[in-house]
Amino acid sequence: MNPPYVTGSSSVSTIxxxxxxxxxxxxxxxxxxxxxxxxxxxxxxxxxALACEAFMLxxxxxxxxxxxxxxxxxxxxxxxxxxxxxxAPWWLVVVxxxxxxxxxxxLYGGLGSNLFNPAMVGxxxxxxxxxxxxxxxxxxxxxxxxxxSFLQELQYMFGGTLPDGAKLxxxxxxxxxxxxxTQLKLGHSVExxxxxxIFGAFSGKGSETVAWCYLAGGLLLWQQRVxxxxxxxAFLATLALAAGAFYLHDPAHFAPxxxxxxxxxxxxxxxxxxxxxVTGATTPKGKLIFGAGIGLLTYIIRAFGNFPDGVAFAVLLxxxxxxLIDAYTQPRVFGHPTKPGRGTQQ
Amino acid sequence: MRPxxxxxxxxxPPQHKEESSGHPIVPAPLPARLVxxxxxxxxxxxxxxxxxxxxxxxxxxxxQAEGYVSAAVHAPTSGTVSTVAMHLVPHPSGLPDLCITVxxxxxxxxxxxxxxxxxxxxxxxxxxxxxxxxxxxxxxAVFPTFIKLNxxxxxxxxxxxxxxxxxxxxxxxxxxxxxxxxxxxxAGIAVMRFMLGSQEVLVGIEDNKPEAxxxxxxxxxxxxxxxxxxxxxxxxxxxxxxxLIKVLTGKxxxxxxxxxxxxxxCFNVATAYTVHRAVDxxxxxxxRVVTVTGNVREPRNFEALxxxxxxDLVAAAGGAREGTDRLVxxxxxxxxxxxxxxxxxxxxxxxxxxxxxxxxxxxxAPMPCIRCGRCAxxxxxxxxxxxxxxxxxxxxxxxxxxxxxxxxxxxxxxSYVCPSHIPLVQYYRFAKSEIWAREKEKKAADLARERxxxxxxxxxxxKRERAEKLAQKTAAKAAPAPGEADAxxxxxxxxxxxxxxxxxxxxxRNVDNLPPEALEEIAKIEARRAQVxxxxxxxxxxxxxx
Numbered sequence: 011m012n013p014p015y016v017t018g019s020s021s022v023s024t025i026x027x028x029x030x031x032x033x034x035x036x037x038x039x040x041x042x043x044x045x046x047x048x049x050x051x052x053x054x055x056x057x058x059a060l061a062c063e064a065f066m067l068x069x070x071x072x073x074x075x076x077x078x079x080x081x082x083x084x085x086x087x088x089x090x091x092x093x094x095x096x097x098a099p100w101w102l103v104v105v106x107x108x109x110x111x112x113x114x115x116x117l118y119g120g121l122g123s124n125l126f127n128p129a130m131v132g133x134x135x136x137x138x139x140x141x142x143x144x145x146x147x148x149x150x151x152x153x154x155x156x157x158x159s160f161l162q163e164l165q166y167m168f169g170g171t172l173p174d175g176a177k178l179x180x181x182x183x184x185x186x187x188x189x190x191x192t193q194l195k196l197g198h199s200v201e202x203x204x205x206x207x208i209f210g211a212f213s214g215k216g217s218e219t220v221a222w223c224y225l226a227g228g229l230l231l232w233q234q235r236v237x238x239x240x241x242x243x244a245f246l247a248t249l250a251l252a253a254g255a256f257y258l259h260d261p262a263h264f265a266p267x268x269x270x271x272x273x274x275x276x277x278x279x280x281x282x283x284x285x286x287x288v289t290g291a292t293t294p295k296g297k298l299i300f301g302a303g304i305g306l307l308t309y310i311i312r313a314f315g316n317f318p319d320g321v322a323f324a325v326l327l328x329x330x331x332x333x334l335i336d337a338y339t340q341p342r343v344f345g346h347p348t349k350p351g352r353g354t355q356q
Numbered sequence: 357m358r359p360x361x362x363x364x365x366x367x368x369p370p371q372h373k374e375e376s377s378g379h380p381i382v383p384a385p386l387p388a389r390l391v392x393x394x395x396x397x398x399x400x401x402x403x404x405x406x407x408x409x410x411x412x413x414x415x416x417x418x419x420q421a422e423g424y425v426s427a428a429v430h431a432p433t434s435g436t437v438s439t440v441a442m443h444l445v446p447h448p449s450g451l452p453d454l455c456i457t458v459x460x461x462x463x464x465x466x467x468x469x470x471x472x473x474x475x476x477x478x479x480x481x482x483x484x485x486x487x488x489x490x491x492x493x494x495x496x497a498v499f500p501t502f503i504k505l506n507x508x509x510x511x512x513x514x515x516x517x518x519x520x521x522x523x524x525x526x527x528x529x530x531x532x533x534x535x536x537x538x539x540x541x542x543a544g545i546a547v548m549r550f551m552l553g554s555q556e557v558l559v560g561i562e563d564n565k566p567e568a569x570x571x572x573x574x575x576x577x578x579x580x581x582x583x584x585x586x587x588x589x590x591x592x593x594x595x596x597x598x599x600l601i602k603v604l605t606g607k608x609x610x611x612x613x614x615x616x617x618x619x620x621x622c623f624n625v626a627t628a629y630t631v632h633r634a635v636d637x638x639x640x641x642x643x644r645v646v647t648v649t650g651n652v653r654e655p656r657n658f659e660a661l662x663x664x665x666x667x668d669l670v671a672a673a674g675g676a677r678e679g680t681d682r683l684v685x686x687x688x689x690x691x692x693x694x695x696x697x698x699x700x701x702x703x704x705x706x707x708x709x710x711x712x713x714x715x716x717x718x719x720x721a722p723m724p725c726i727r728c729g730r731c732a733x734x735x736x737x738x739x740x741x742x743x744x745x746x747x748x749x750x751x752x753x754x755x756x757x758x759x760x761x762x763x764x765x766x767x768x769x770x771s772y773v774c775p776s777h778i779p780l781v782q783y784y785r786f787a788k789s790e791i792w793a794r795e796k797e798k799k800a801a802d803l804a805r806e807r808x809x810x811x812x813x814x815x816x817x818x819k820r821e822r823a824e825k826l827a828q829k830t831a832a833k834a835a836p837a838p839g840e841a842d843a844x845x846x847x848x849x850x851x852x853x854x855x856x857x858x859x860x861x862x863x864x865r866n867v868d869n870l871p872p873e874a875l876e877e878i879a880k881i882e883a884r885r886a887q888v889x890x891x892x893x894x895x896x897x898x899x900x901x902x
Contacts, residue, residue: 011716012781013691013771013781014369014689014690014768014771014781015691015716016370016689016772017719017771017772018369018772020730020775021720021723021775022776025726025775077723120724121723121724121726122726122776123724238733287727287729288727292727292743340743341740343738343739343760344608344736344738344763345598345608345609345610345611345737346611346760347610
């Protein structure tokens with residue numbers, strides 16, 4: 011045996027389990043405000059992720075049990091399910107998850123070796139390949155003209171049929187970010203757009219509550235020391251600063267910072283996705299740069315790009331920069347006058 | 357209140373101090389046979405001075421310091437030297453080392469002890485006394501103390517720190533020593549302070565040892581000069597010298613230098629105790645206090661003679677309980693498995709833990725690194741262990757060094773917190789030893805290249821000289837010039853002579869660390885060689901004379 015002979019109690023499984031637990035408030039809010047479809051999505055994604063993971067581990071001749079039990083595939087599955095529209099055809103979430111696990115994770119070497127956040131790769135592939143399905147978001151109960159029962163939701167997701175020839179528009183709608191984009195293009199000002207019924211106090215009705223729950227879960231992760239404050243703080247602060255600058259400059263055409271913070275994938279991304287340790291920066295300063303980069307890119311893509319939300323692409327773009335960021339942000343070592351890795355590059 | 361500083365990270369492993377801390381230090385029984393390694397300190401092994409059959413007294417010098425970084429070794433009891441041979445020693449490598457075995461006569465009779473008044477000796481004599489008394493750092497590093505007591509060019513070291521932190525779990529030998537022999541520790545501190553010319557003296561003790569803190573505070577209050585006893589927060593590895601210096605003074609000892617570069621010297625409290633014994637009582641280091649704990653029936657602290665078989669100590673602690681599968685020397689964070697229970701107690705050994713799978717659960721199978729960075733947050737040296745791990749795994753040793761691999765103190769905090777249970781310290785040790793091996797290889801290759809280049813140079817010169825000679829000959833044929841050739845021949849002969857003498861003087865003498873029989877044999881061979889050399893030289897000299 012080798013020292014140290016004693017070790018702490020943490021393990022990869024407990025870390026992943028804590029991440030799943032921290033997502034529960036948001037899942038609960040989703041179910042209450044939008045209906046139980048999200049549960050079907052999570053179940054589908056989880057089953058797909060575990061099956062793909064097991065299949066790939068077998069192909070790669072890795073022990074299946076410890077790697078299935080580490081929980082990392084489940085975290086990818088849950089994050090992807092939460093990032094996708096809940097009321098979507100079943101194959102959408104299955105294909106997205108399969109791509110995330112098989113290509114983005116296992117083909118890169120499995121747990122710990124993937125360069126890109128698997129959930130975000132899955133999301134990006136799906137939104138590029140199936141933009142129509144990926145933007146049909148379920149309307150919150152408060153706004154939907156038709157309420158679907160759990161069975162009816164199942165029927166739609168697996169059979170593609172709605173009861174009594176109802177139209178899809180009756181249960182879905184564009185997201186607040188999407189609405190803002192289209193309405194701005196139609197020449198409306200931010201002020202008038204935000205009078206529309208889908209908007210709540212900060213961003214969309216319903217979705218802003220879910221965002222608050224992500225924030226609460228994220229703070230729990232921080233309190234449990236699963237994540238550090240650096241990435242979420244840098245991400246949200248940069249997003250708010252960028253949005254604030256444009257909002258102050260031209261409030262008619264740019265949404266206020268609080269709208270950006272509470273919309274789309276900002277909160278989920280800041281606390282649960284950008285903080286993925288495998289694909290993120292590791293040094294304290296590096297984490298700040300990494301988070302700030304995601305915040306800035308998210309804003310740029312939202313305000314000037316072609317996609318309604320930019321978190322996924324921002325995360326993937328910053329994933330590419332991680333080795334460089336880490337190499338140039340090495341902290342000073344105890345008893346050293348300067349930082350290592352500077353001026354001694356071979 | 358003195359402001360305290362923090363070092364990065366650190367961990368809180370379960371303490372397990374109470375098992376052994378409640379009982380006073382007891383003398384360990386005198387064993388029938390003591391095995392004393394000659395290399396119990398950092399630096400050169402001591403050179404044996406005794407041969408099998410020699411009678412020795414307790415405290416008699418049996419191996420003397422060799423070279424500057426070295427310390428003497430003494431007979432731990434009176435008796436007869438039976439062997440000077442290789443024996444298993446407590447070392448992680450499990451390799452044997454040269455040991456002097458003393459069969460005890462049971463009388464435990466001391467050699468004549470001469471206390472000295474340190475105030476009347478000059479600094480260098482005093483340091484030599486400590487070297488010859490075998491005083492080394494008893495915190496575990498066993499660096500010869502006299503070297504650290506040399507203030508060098510600065511003339512004095514302003515701050516003297518005594519390390520009573522004892523941050524490793526299970527170990528309580530310093531705790532008991534401070535509780536029971538505080539006044540003697542303070543007497544040792546007085547010698548150290550005198551030698552270093554320090555103004556400020558601090559004793560750092562982790563706050564999980566209130567009794568030791570109280571005892572030391574009381575003894576320090578009696579001292580003729582001010583000593584401040586400081587309770588430092590219990591946080592492993594607060595007892596690391598550089599970490600304790602940081603906590604107490606806020607100063608960071610430079611990575612490439614020593615703590616004296618920032619005006620601080622740091623010694624273990626047990627070392628101060630042995631300094632006192634050596635100076636005020638004339639007693640060399642022949643024993644130490646050692647904690648015997650873990651899966652034993654009666655965990656205790658023993659004052660045991662150096663060379664006592666560890667198995668005797670375990671037996672003295674009531675024997676190992678069922679389930680004990682091995683013995684660990686040191687604490688659970690930085691200790692190592694003993695190669696055999698028969699290895700002797702050495703100066704570095706502060707603790708023996710009888711380990712069982714129930715006590716130290718086998719680590720789960722390692723998972724891949726997920727770069728969570730917990731290791732970096734726990735690292736007291738502020739390294740990036742996850743990066744070092746990748747570099748070590750990829751055998752990218754250049755990068756590992758660039759990321760300050762050699763600053764790693766192998767405290768084990770990174771492994772302790774790693775959720776993937778990766779044996780990180782093992783990777784760093786591997787990388788370090790690979791780098792050392794490569795450096796050695798490189799040195800050998802450099803030497804070979806130099807030799808080769810020299811040979812090429814010589815061949816070229818000879819070729820040139822032959823050509824010149826030929827040219828001269830042809831020239832001489834035209835106009836003969838006698839005398840010149842003779843002079844040249846004489847010059848060459850002289851050069852050959854000089855080269856021979858030089859070679860004889862520079863002949864390698866790998867005589868460190870050899871048993872006396874081997875040394876004797878080498879001497880004989882040398883004598884024969886000299887004879888041959890003489891014989892070879894004579895005809896040359898005769899030729900030269902006429």
